Amino acid sequence: MQSLPVACAIHPDIGAVFTCQRCGCFACEDCRSVSQSTLCLPCSQRVAPAGSLTASVLLRDSFSLLGRNLSGVGLLLGFNLLALYLGSFIRHPDSNRFLVSLLSGCLSCISVAAFLSWTADGLLQQPGRSLLASLHVGMLRFVPLLLMSLLFALVVGAGTLLLILPGIYLALCMSLAPALVALEGLGPVQALNHSYQLTQGHRLALLAVFAVMTLLHVGVMLLGQLYLTLLPRLGDSPWLWMGFFVLGQAVSSALFYGTLVLAWMRVTGRVALSPDP
Incomplete structure (x- = not known):
């Protein structure tokens, strides 16, 4: 029995000739985008052109994403608490500091990879999105992410020794590497090289965004310290300060890595870009 041709989703009387890469709908030739033939x-009207990145839009969308991604904040918070009490699960943690540091770094990389996967799948509305699937990505990608982080620290550290500015420049050039490792499965060196290529023409925008986030992070930490200093009764409770610190770290990390996901999507044309107001 001969199967009937698939009809276009917009023009039911016309047969479809391709499937949209973004929404998965069948479409005819008249519905194909001229600028992006796979959409x-x-x-094509919703997706940002590859290479478009504006600091004001990225900052606005990053804070908006933070408010809508509380589950991601909770994911990072849980891993931060686990890393905080990691020493209590190891005998003689003072004499096994290297092991504690190594396990803490692995937990951090697992949480970052899982958060990036969870956030990206949510923005792209992936049908198989689940926390378990994101944790699976974290377990698969934490080793290359850890190696990439070590290479990143070595390169940026060497650049920082050269009057600081080269270190800042290299950090901006390689800032998208975590997303490339976790979301595209690239290796450590390949991710750093590809990030250098993707950030060309966008480094000033990234500098402005990350500078604002750094100032906000420092400001929150200073306000927390001032708050505890002005209230001695609360300052005598170390668990309160520790709780504030861990929560602030989770929120700050969610904001930073959420921005990386959005920036990665912008420069690769994977997500809609809302216009400036």
Whole structure:
């Protein structure tokens, strides 16, 4: 029995000739985007052109994403608490500091990879999105992410020794590497090289965004310290300060890595770019 041709989702009387890469709908040739041949016209109007990145839009969307991604904040918070009490699960943690540091770094990389996967799948509306799937990504990608982080620290550290500015420049050039490792499965060196290529023409925007986030992070930490200093009764409770610190760290990390996901999507044309107001 001969199967009937698949109809276009927009023009039911016309047969489809391709499937939109973004929404998965069948579409005819008249519905194909001229600028992006793998997308239908509606999707090409929603998706940002590859290479577009604006600091004001990225900052606004990053804070908006933070408010809508409380589950991601909770994921990072849980791993931060686990890393905080990691020493209590190891005998003689003072004499096994290297082991504690190594396990803490592995937990951090697992949480970052899982958070990046969870956030990206949510923005892209992936049908198989689940916390378990994101944790699975974290377990698969934490080793290359850890190696990439070590290479990143070595390169940026060497650049920082050269009057600081080269270190800042290299950090901006390689800032998208975590997303490339966790979301595209690139190796450590390949991710750093590809990030250098992707950030060309966008480094000033990234500098402005990360500078604002750094100032906000420092400001929150200073306000927390001032708050505890002005209230001696609360300052005598170390668990209160520790709780504030861990929560602030989770929120700050969620904001930073959420921005990386958005920036990665912007420069690769994977997500809609909202216009400036």
